[in-house]
Amino acid sequence: MARTDFGPPDYKTMLPPVIKRNYGKWLYHEVPQPGVLRHVSETGEELYSVRVASARLVSSEFIRDISDIAEKYCDGFLRFTTRNNVEFLVSDKAKLEPLLKELDEKDYLVGGVGLSISNIVHTQGWIHCKSAVTDASGLTKNIMDTMVDYFTGKKSVPSRCRIAVACCVNMCGACHCSDIAVVGIHRTIPRINHELASKICEIPNTIASCPTGAIRPNPKLKSVEINHEKCMMCGNCTVVCPAIKIMDPENDGVSIWVGGKVSNARSKPMFSRLAIPFIPNNPPFWPEVTDAVKHLVEVWASNARPGERMGEWIGRIGWERFFAIADLPFTDKHLDDFTHANTTFRSTTQFKY
Amino acid sequence: MDVEKKVAATPLLDELEKGDWPSFVTEIKKAAKTSKMAQGLLEQVEASYVEKTGHWKHGGIVGVKGYGGGVVGRYTDDPDRFPDAREFHTMRVNQVPGFFYTSEKLRALADIWDKYGSGLYNMHGSTGDIILLGTTTENLQPCFDALGEIDFDLGGSGGALRTLSCCCGEARCEKSCIDAMDMMYDLTMYYQNEMHRPAWPYKFKIKISGCPNDCAAASARSDMALIGTWRDAIQVNQEEVRKYVADGMNMVQVCRKCPTEALGWDEKNQTLSIKTEDCVRCMHCINVMPKALRIGKERGITVQIGGKAPVVKGAMIGWILVPFMKAEAPYTEIKDLVSRITEFWAEHGKNRERLGELVERLSLATFLEGVGLKPLPQMVSAPRANPYIFWKEEEVVKNG
Numbered sequence: 001m002a003r004t005d006f007g008p009p010d011y012k013t014m015l016p017p018v019i020k021r022n023y024g025k026w027l028y029h030e031v032p033q034p035g036v037l038r039h040v041s042e043t044g045e046e047l048y049s050v051r052v053a054s055a056r057l058v059s060s061e062f063i064r065d066i067s068d069i070a071e072k073y074c075d076g077f078l079r080f081t082t083r084n085n086v087e088f089l090v091s092d093k094a095k096l097e098p099l100l101k102e103l104d105e106k107d108y109l110v111g112g113v114g115l116s117i118s119n120i121v122h123t124q125g126w127i128h129c130k131s132a133v134t135d136a137s138g139l140t141k142n143i144m145d146t147m148v149d150y151f152t153g154k155k156s157v158p159s160r161c162r163i164a165v166a167c168c169v170n171m172c173g174a175c176h177c178s179d180i181a182v183v184g185i186h187r188t189i190p191r192i193n194h195e196l197a198s199k200i201c202e203i204p205n206t207i208a209s210c211p212t213g214a215i216r217p218n219p220k221l222k223s224v225e226i227n228h229e230k231c232m233m234c235g236n237c238t239v240v241c242p243a244i245k246i247m248d249p250e251n252d253g254v255s256i257w258v259g260g261k262v263s264n265a266r267s268k269p270m271f272s273r274l275a276i277p278f279i280p281n282n283p284p285f286w287p288e289v290t291d292a293v294k295h296l297v298e299v300w301a302s303n304a305r306p307g308e309r310m311g312e313w314i315g316r317i318g319w320e321r322f323f324a325i326a327d328l329p330f331t332d333k334h335l336d337d338f339t340h341a342n343t344t345f346r347s348t349t350q351f352k353y
Numbered sequence: 354m355d356v357e358k359k360v361a362a363t364p365l366l367d368e369l370e371k372g373d374w375p376s377f378v379t380e381i382k383k384a385a386k387t388s389k390m391a392q393g394l395l396e397q398v399e400a401s402y403v404e405k406t407g408h409w410k411h412g413g414i415v416g417v418k419g420y421g422g423g424v425v426g427r428y429t430d431d432p433d434r435f436p437d438a439r440e441f442h443t444m445r446v447n448q449v450p451g452f453f454y455t456s457e458k459l460r461a462l463a464d465i466w467d468k469y470g471s472g473l474y475n476m477h478g479s480t481g482d483i484i485l486l487g488t489t490t491e492n493l494q495p496c497f498d499a500l501g502e503i504d505f506d507l508g509g510s511g512g513a514l515r516t517l518s519c520c521c522g523e524a525r526c527e528k529s530c531i532d533a534m535d536m537m538y539d540l541t542m543y544y545q546n547e548m549h550r551p552a553w554p555y556k557f558k559i560k561i562s563g564c565p566n567d568c569a570a571a572s573a574r575s576d577m578a579l580i581g582t583w584r585d586a587i588q589v590n591q592e593e594v595r596k597y598v599a600d601g602m603n604m605v606q607v608c609r610k611c612p613t614e615a616l617g618w619d620e621k622n623q624t625l626s627i628k629t630e631d632c633v634r635c636m637h638c639i640n641v642m643p644k645a646l647r648i649g650k651e652r653g654i655t656v657q658i659g660g661k662a663p664v665v666k667g668a669m670i671g672w673i674l675v676p677f678m679k680a681e682a683p684y685t686e687i688k689d690l691v692s693r694i695t696e697f698w699a700e701h702g703k704n705r706e707r708l709g710e711l712v713e714r715l716s717l718a719t720f721l722e723g724v725g726l727k728p729l730p731q732m733v734s735a736p737r738a739n740p741y742i743f744w745k746e747e748e749v750v751k752n753g
């Protein structure tokens with residue numbers, strides 16, 4: 001009988017001795033150079049963490065390569081960050097420079113610490129999800145190719161900027177609370193192959209799968225039909241019934257959202273709000289998306305005060321100024337019509353032009 | 354796994370091997386040197402790039418013995434064109450708390466995954482698991498058994514407690530108010546059954562951040578966010594504050610950014626003051642002066658509930674349920690609260706209704722009563738602004 005219910009490996013066996021000795025005793029940290037963290041403990045001991053970029057989708061070869069590096073410079077200890085970077089944990093300061101040198105030789109990008117644009121949190125996309133409207137890995141690769149200087153610290157930003165990419169409106173990850181979020185969307189409701197549906201559709205299950213109650217039976221065709229007005233194009237029904245298809249390469253695409261944050265630092269957590277409702281899917285480079293993200297970063301970086309996150313800056317100047325400064329059209333698509341929509345309507349005579 | 358077959362040309366994906374950022378295409382190609390499945394993936398994804406559409410579908414439910422989750426079945430929608438992606442299941446492997454590993458552990462994992470799967474991973478998935486991308490139905494059980502030998506168990510999927518995750522906490526952060534990694538490990542071990550055998554209306558997520566900076570994005574994406582906090586005064590080292598000033602920090606600016614005007618700078622005496630009763634623990638001053646300011650000594654957690662992505666009723670950021678609660682091993686109070694919440698939800702929740710949506714539907718007052726908590730002003734940004742107050746029978750005089 002195979003083992004079950006034993007949980008993950010015990011984290012205590014995965015920690016370098018310097019962390020075990022100083023667990024809960026860290027006093028402060030600083031960033032001596034881009035991509036490097038220096039944590040100092042009340043015992044006087046220190047730990048250097050060197051952060052490198054990763055594609056998140058990695059191979060065994062990559063795993064073995066970072067393992068080699070960790071063994072050479074970190075007694076085999078390393079970790080990953082919540083934003084999918086790799087961190088080499090160096091307890092012997094003498095090994096820091098040689099590590100950085102090898103990382104440079106091997107073309108690893110060191111950065112993503114402090115006032116920088118770190119790795120994009122992204123979803124599965126065409127690589128592995130059945131709901132993907134676009135490819136999150138491809139978008140991430142293209143956007144980060146243009147953001148490399150912000151990652152490595154060659155260019156600086158007023159504050160952190162968390163970018164996220166989700167390939168459908170399910171928004172896996174914390175897309176809805178990111179400084180900039182790129183989200184794949186459908187613009188047309190699902191189509192039903194009635195002939196096929198009459199043979200394979202488990203009608204009650206399909207009806208139950210719709211969160212908005214948009215699906216009703218069509219007894220004549222032994223199939224179902226979708227109420228245009230109620231359908232919010234979430235794609236749930238297509239998972240349940242193979243006769244329903246929502247993918248529409250001509251109409252599917254990408255939307256861009258701004259100003260969200262999850263941290264309680266200084267200001268409250270905020271939702272990302274719609275900036276650009278639609279950009280067509282344009283693989284392999286998605287130039288319109290990369291340009292838009294770059295533009296948003298630049299507009300924010302050149303207008304925000306030091307320390308201001310995207311949403312804090314917009315909060316200070318107001319959305320009406322944001323749309324003007326960023327030179328983005330404000331359309332009917334920007335008006336909320338979902339739950340809690342009226343909390344977004346303005347009810348004061350105070351506004352700017 | 355052996356390979357002979359030649360991969361078809363992938364001109365679009367090849368473009369994404371250029372540029373400075375690490376390339377996922379290069380990673381798939383590395384795996385494709387020895388894995389047919391990785392070759393199949395490459396071909397299918399190239400087709401997606403050409404046709405601008407995905408090619409995956411759900412299929413039969415697959416899994417390992419004794420578990421109701423942890424594996425996500427995935428099949429190509431066109432097995433004739435992409436025979437090597439015919440079955441391409443994901444295994445969610447519960448990550449080490451704080452994402453710490455030894456190279457030895459990672460190598461052992463890679464050896465197993467090369468033997469039973471595509472040799473491709475997400476380090477890590479959105480929920481926190483190590484995602485092993487792509488294996489066949491046949492290989493699931495032997496792969497799981499082999500993973501068990503190196504102490505890697507599966508995470509959660511479906512209507513279950515999902516894999517927990519946390520920031521690095523006290524292991525490497527001076528701001529952590531709690532032992533986030535231990536808490537995650539302890540709760541994970543305690544809730545193995547709830548993770549592996551889905552029995553709830555929908556997914557339930559618990560995420561842990563060591564302080565209000567919330568690096569684990571707990572409040573935005575977990576039904577129950579446990580966020581480290583403190584209740585007493587911030588510890589101030591005036592000597593270090595003065596050093597920051599000497600090094601050019603504009604203390605007046607720093608104080609101006611305190612959202613509640615709790616922070617004050619006495620220029621004459623070169624002293625920083627903090628009105629503890631006004632401090633909302635926004636982390637700002639601690640973040641900018643880590644050497645001078647430390648979190649307080651009376652530490653615990655704030656519990657937020659209801660955070661989630663937009664599907665179905667719109668996105669939510671978790672609401673305050675418990676402003677302050679002690680959080681020391683064995684975390685009995687937290688476990689007790691989790692049980693009360695999940696029992697209430699399992700009883701009243703509709704199919705695919707997340708906790709936050711349930712609370713909205715039934716009202717916060719009903720929920721609080723159900724889980725045995727008293728209403729507090731910390732739970733709201735403002736009290737009710739409409740007169741439609743609901744009174745219980747026992748609160749009014751019976752008439753007739």
Ligand code: SF4
Nearest residue numbers: 123129131132168172
């Ligand atoms: S965002 Fe949508 S398409 Fe992307 S991984 Fe999540 S569910 Fe799948």
Ligand code: SF4
Nearest residue numbers: 210231232234235237
């Ligand atoms: S796409 Fe979503 S909202 Fe539209 S019919 Fe299907 S399940 Fe219902």
Ligand code: SF4
Nearest residue numbers: 520526529563564568
């Ligand atoms: S959430 Fe707080 S304790 Fe955890 S890593 Fe971030 S700053 Fe440190």
Ligand code: SF4
Nearest residue numbers: 611632633635636638
């Ligand atoms: S933590 Fe925030 S609220 Fe408290 S004193 Fe510092 S800046 Fe002010």
